[in-house]
Amino acid sequence: MSLAATGTLVADAAAGRRAVAAFNVITLEHVEAVVEGAEAAGSPVILQISENAVKFHHGRPAPLARAAAEVARLATVPVALHLDHVHSTALLHQAADCGFSSVMFDAAHLPYQENLAATRAAADWAHRAGLWLEAELGEVGGKDGAAPLDAHAPGARTDPAEARAFVEATGVDALAVAVGSSHAMTSRTARLDHGLLARLHDALDVPLVLHGSSGVPDGELGRAVAGGITKVNIGTALNTAMTAAVRAHLADDPRTVDPRSYLAPARTAISRTVSELITVLAGAPEAAPAP
Numbered sequence: 001m002s003l004a005a006t007g008t009l010v011a012d013a014a015a016g017r018r019a020v021a022a023f024n025v026i027t028l029e030h031v032e033a034v035v036e037g038a039e040a041a042g043s044p045v046i047l048q049i050s051e052n053a054v055k056f057h058h059g060r061p062a063p064l065a066r067a068a069a070e071v072a073r074l075a076t077v078p079v080a081l082h083l084d085h086v087h088s089t090a091l092l093h094q095a096a097d098c099g100f101s102s103v104m105f106d107a108a109h110l111p112y113q114e115n116l117a118a119t120r121a122a123a124d125w126a127h128r129a130g131l132w133l134e135a136e137l138g139e140v141g142g143k144d145g146a147a148p149l150d151a152h153a154p155g156a157r158t159d160p161a162e163a164r165a166f167v168e169a170t171g172v173d174a175l176a177v178a179v180g181s182s183h184a185m186t187s188r189t190a191r192l193d194h195g196l197l198a199r200l201h202d203a204l205d206v207p208l209v210l211h212g213s214s215g216v217p218d219g220e221l222g223r224a225v226a227g228g229i230t231k232v233n234i235g236t237a238l239n240t241a242m243t244a245a246v247r248a249h250l251a252d253d254p255r256t257v258d259p260r261s262y263l264a265p266a267r268t269a270i271s272r273t274v275s276e277l278i279t280v281l282a283g284a285p286e287a288a289p290a291p
């Protein structure tokens with residue numbers, strides 16, 4: 001199957017009142033596991049490589065991205081490649097050459113007018129290059145090891161009227177909204193502001209993206225999808241599963257040397273997590289309790 005486009009997968013999900021899962025990958029084993037998990041669930045999937053993952057690979061996006069594109073081409077389900085949480089314009093400008101069909105440009109840490117100007121420039125460039133662009137308004141906390149934002153901190157939530165003006169002024173294709181999730185949570189205890197999500201869904205014509213979804217329990221994910229979330233970003237849950245499998249293997253067999261002996265169960269653990277989460281999202285509208 002050929003590499004899919006993120007915009008197409010998101011538009012299809014929106015038309016079906018579903019969400020597409022977007023998983024952050026760091027190594028080739030993540031890539032293989034996400035695709036295997038999506039194939040087991042029979043669902044399309046988005047592979048995301050973040051700017052932080054690119055930094056881990058010595059600042060070079062191409063080697064992992066091109067390997068991911070090749071795994072995607074061999075998949076039996078549609079797979080798209082997305083460049084995630086980009087701050088660097090230089091990295092943004094490498095996206096199309098590496099096989100990405102979309103980018104999340106993250107200027108959410110900037111004051112509103114600066115976020116708007118930087119995002120508008122990024123969206124203009126991305127559209128000229130044929131890329132779909134996601135941005136963020138309000139700030140989903142917990143990035144780069146920061147503590148989650150307090151629920152009542154200024155900027156911790158996305159304001160619907162401001163979001164409408166932001167989307168109109170920037171021309172972005174999708175918006176990441178701050179509705180109570182936070183990045184890098186290792187417990188699934190987040191509670192989302194479903195009332196705010198409903199107001200954002202009413203106010204905006206673009207697909208809404210949930211970041212920091214590892215900390216969101218199944219029932220809350222279901223309600224979020226039923227409430228208009230169309231792309232669900234998940235990273236930490238995969239690393240939690242992966243690292244637990246590696247740790248268990250090394251504890252069982254401290255003399256092991258061959259990395260395949262622990263990377264194989266790690267890959268299986270990621271793949272199972274992916275299938276389970278896709279299944280949760282697929283069942284979301286029915287599973288969603290009445291508001």
Ligand code: G3H
Nearest residue numbers: 183184211212214235236
């Ligand atoms: O953009 C990536 C996500 O927001 C992943 O967040 O690692 O908390 O699941 P997470």
Ligand code: ZN
Nearest residue numbers: 183211212233
């Ligand atoms: Zn994120």
